[in-house]
Amino acid sequence: MRTSLFFKQQRLRRIFRILVFPLLFTFITQPLAYAQYSNLPTLGDTARGELSPLMEYKIGVEIMRRIQMDPDYIEDEVISEYLNNIGHKLVNATPDVRGETGNDFHFFALRDQTLNAFALPGGFIGVHTGLLLAAQSESELASVLSHEIGHVSQRHIARMIGNQKQDMLIPIAALVLAAIAGAAKQTDAAGALVMGGQGLAVQKQLNFNRDAEREADRVGFLILKNAGFDTNGMVLFFERLQRANRHYGEGFSAYLRTHPLTSERIADVEARVRSESYRQHADSPDFYYVRIRAELLQDESAKGMETAAANFQEMIKIGSRLPASAGYYGQALLALKQNDTMKAASLLQEAKKLVGDKAAQASLALISTSIDIKIAGRQPAEAAREALTALSRFPASRALSHRYAGALYHAGNYDGAAQYLRKQAQLYRSDPMVHGMLAKVYGAQEKIALMHIELAESYSLSGGLSAALEQLSLARQAPDVTFYDHSIIDAKEREWQAQRLEEMQGK
Structure with a gap:
């Protein structure tokens, strides 16, 4: 019984990650009837076409804040840095993929055994640990990243949202809400609602995605080639996907459900590989x-x-x-x-x-x-x-x-640590770990006000605005707080309260 419940929970989690994330971008265009379930910014009139690059990036940032609070978000710096080094090597080899806004890409990992990867608006690309373990070479992994970069560079997400019709919104919103209910209540009924709520909406989206997949293949192939990886890695990974799906079923088919694979796509990539001279890449x-x-x-x-x-x-x-x-x-x-x-x-x-x-x-x-x-x-x-x-x-x-x-x-060496971390905080203002470590050092030095200010900064960058504001209140009451500290506290409090109000209003 316990084993059965475990697999049901795992299945619901997979449904959420496989179906909800790709469809979330449609859900957030739903009118305010659904605003209570999302703090994401409203998009306004999508009838004019695709999202603006600025709004696309803003949505991506908001989604990432939520993902970073998930227990399955992997904060392992070695994995994160490795993925970003590979990803930026791909992006830098083909700078045009940054698009008109020149936004950078960010790559991250999630703890999940399913073989999957996905792109979020604004250049945020996630990789499941299951995919990391399934890739048998660096070129295979790079082929997945380049494909996802292709989705972002061609603005498939923005185009998908801009082209959605109203008849697709209600079933997709129902799918999202059912998945959330299923994760919370762990009921068979919720799971049935999820699977039954897809209907024509999901089929329409998959049809759209097949065209997008072919385009992402072409762009991804060029990115992979320009970065010096073995382009045959894309073919090998496609073939591995097919074999894994055939032999292992649902647990390995996640990538195929969000990235529909056809024999035409494989043949197209194979033809491109044959037209290029062989290039070996050492892992x-x-x-x-x-x-x-x-x-x-x-x-x-x-x-x-x-x-x-x-x-x-x-x-x-x-x-x-x-x-x-x-x-x-x-x-x-x-x-x-x-x-x-x-x-x-x-x-x-x-x-x-x-x-x-x-x-x-x-x-x-x-x-x-x-x-x-x-x-x-x-x-x-x-x-x-x-x-x-x-x-x-x-x-x-x-x-x-x-x-x-x-x-x-x-x-x-608290003085040395504090001096070094202050310089790092100036160079990397959005690094929550730097501020958290600096708070720890200030605590050891018994600099109470500064400790709370740095903790507030760390919580804010991690998406915890309420906790950040609470730390500011504690800083204001610290026995060693200075006039200069008060000015910093006041400025940050105004900024974060406005930000929290904006999120609460769903703007």
Whole structure:
């Protein structure tokens, strides 16, 4: 009985992610009768055509705020930085995909076993851990990202919303509401309502999407080629999708439901591959290490850890150089989770040996884990030195920057940590972790007002406006609050109260 309920819950979650996110952009055009269920900005008259780029980006930001509050949003900096490095390599190779507003792209991961990826308005692209684990090469993963970049660059989402007709809005809104009810109540009736509420609306959207998919394939292929990846990776991934769907069914067909795949599409991409000269792309070690981290995050239960440990041992036993190194890396992460830092350091050294010094020094995953082991092993001074050395090679790395600040804090160098974090806060104003770490440092220095101000900034950037305003109130009452602090508190309070009011009104 409990097992059956678990699978029903998982199915409802899949329905929400597979159907609701792609259709959410239609739901938010519904008149105010549905405004109570959404804080997203209203779009006004869509009869004129597609969304403006500015409104499209604003919607994407609002959706991302919600996603970031989901427990399944993965905050692992190594995974996030790796996805963004690959994604920005693709975007930078074909700058025109940024469009008329020049908006940047942001790539993120979600904890979900289904094989899926999706694009949100404004250049936000999500990847499920299941897809990360299913991709067998960096070029396959890059082909998925390039395809999603193609959707954004061609403004398929904006065009979809602009071209929706009123007869599609009610069934799609019903689908959204039923999925939300199903997630909350976990009832079979809600699930039946979800599946029964699709009707003609979903079929119409899928028909539209097939044209969009072919266009995204063409644009994605060009992006993949320009960035130097193996374009055959797109064909291989399509074929993998088909085989997985045929053999494993629903759990693996998520990508196919939101990205309808036809033999015509596969043939078209194959023809494009044949017309190009073969280009080999060597996978980076971090491709393997990131997949290890995704596997551990995907199922954090005791059984999940046991299964992962067996997989890592098998990789070491029968794997070639990179898979074996990844196996040792996985074992090092497991040892670190168990707080056995000596064992973790030894296993990490084995992983480094297999790839060599040059590759190890270029691996964000290996360096970050080495720093984590030193901090956990109460060697913060050594961790700080290693992080600082690595930052000289990767000055823009957020993962290394955060670890350097953390090492300074654990070493008791609060003044150094505060000075460094203040500079980072000026450079990266939208990084909530920087403000959260700075608050922790101020707390250690007993600077109470500044601590609450930085906590407020961190909560605001994470979408928690109410919590942010509460922190401002605490800052105002702090015994060490200054006149200058009061001016900052007043300005931020006015800004955030206006923002919260706007969200409540659904504007």
